[in-house]
Amino acid sequence: MRKSVALVAFILFQSTGAFAGGSLKDAPAPIPPPADGWSGFSVGAGIGGVSIDQNASAAAKRTDIFCLYWWGCSYPKDDYLSGGMNDDAWKVFGTVQVGYDRLLGDRILIGAFADYDFYPNGDESSSGSTKHGSLSGELNRAGVWTVGGRLGVLVRPDLLVYGLGGFSRMNQNGEVTAEFDNFKLPTSVTLKAGDLDGWTVGGGIETKLDRIDKRLSLKVEYRYSQFDGESGSGSDKSEAYKWWVLHCANEKARFDIDDATVQSVRAVLVWKLQADATPIEPLK
Template sequence: MKNVLLALTAVAAMTGSAFAADMAPRTYAKAPVAAPVVTNWTGCYLGAGGGAAMTNNDNNLYDPVTGLAFTGNQTNGARGWFGTVQAGCDYQFGNWVVGAFGDYDFMDVRGDVSLFPGTSGQQKQDWQWAVGGRVGYLIVPQLLTYVSGGYTQAHWQSTTLNAFGFGPVLTSPGFTKSGWFIGTGDEYALTTFLPGLFWKTEYRYSEFDRQNGPINDFATGLPFGANSTQKLREHSVRSELVYRFNWGGAVVAKY
């Protein structure tokens, strides 16, 4: 009987030890924390939007033979709106983004102009295109701030000049002028609304080559005997929605 009790005691002790070991808290290995995945700015894109533009025209008349000025310099202004379409490609390395783009503006920018004393008319800019590049830095993963610059070209329609508020007497032919631009802006990723959707806003300054050309008689179309010289400068603010077609995987950047 004594041997039986000793055997039962030994079995109970071993069973309790096993049960206690089984009830001990278990430890689990934590998965490694992955680096944060941010918006991928590498890829090509299409954009569309619009904006407002303001143009200053510094002009005067001169003798086409001697080059002497007939009138003093005067400045005329034009204001208006435009719609724009754009295409481009960007490449991201770390927090930096570089890219190239081109855009075309459908414009209605017009203002009064007086190229000859006693005359007045309305000058209109109707289109402009530009190609260039940009360099930007990611302030946060979704926000890019950048500077841009490049080549631009714009067209102004012919202007009919009235004399002292009466019928047309002179015409200033239309012209196309080339120039350069610089700009600055920001672009924000709207990926919470739609993957690939971005919103871009930019201020741009453009300056064009000087336009020298004849003033013509309205009735005959012959040169009137005086030429005009015009220097045009433009300020514009544009805002557009951009859809980006990303290539490759997500980019990891440090902030």
């Protein structure tokens, strides 16, 4: 029994003897793994082409009612106005982004991003008129911002293939105005529409540009986005007396913006803020 206790005491003494004449500062600290070139925060900017397939339509109706004191009321024929807008042409846009990525193991990468696409030529307009009225409309698109995530795999140490998805919002303002001037009694209705919410999916490739700078990479993406539409209606009413006649004018208008389908292709130059970070030196 005494021999066993002595053996245990000897082992404990040997395991702690290395620190008997020193401190924790002198003990070697674990060396963290070197930077992988993909993990960390990033910023980027790029350019691309976008196709927005979206229809908008407007319609207005006016009814004039004349009431004679001894004849009652009569209803002349209604006046109608209609117009529409359609946009499906490809346009050039710019984009900026921020993001964060983390490499899991040797090949799998997960990340989060937020970006904004600027549409410099995203406006559409239309107009229509009759003998006594006019209808004009505008659809102004400033751009789209998206918040989402991506999941990718390294097919080479310098080449990433990934898919992405997220929530998107199109910054859009729509307005349509219907004006009538039948029988010298003018009426007008103006309707407005705002931003549209939707979703985005897509994919791309990203390659490191080590020959230029260890922090730089270039990615090329395709995205498909879908946005919900919006509708609105309004009315206006005017009355006028002339001698023994009461003239009433009722106008109603409606503005419908259909669902929008957006397809885009972009090239983005990415600056990895931590891609060339050096490992922390151990304490001495």
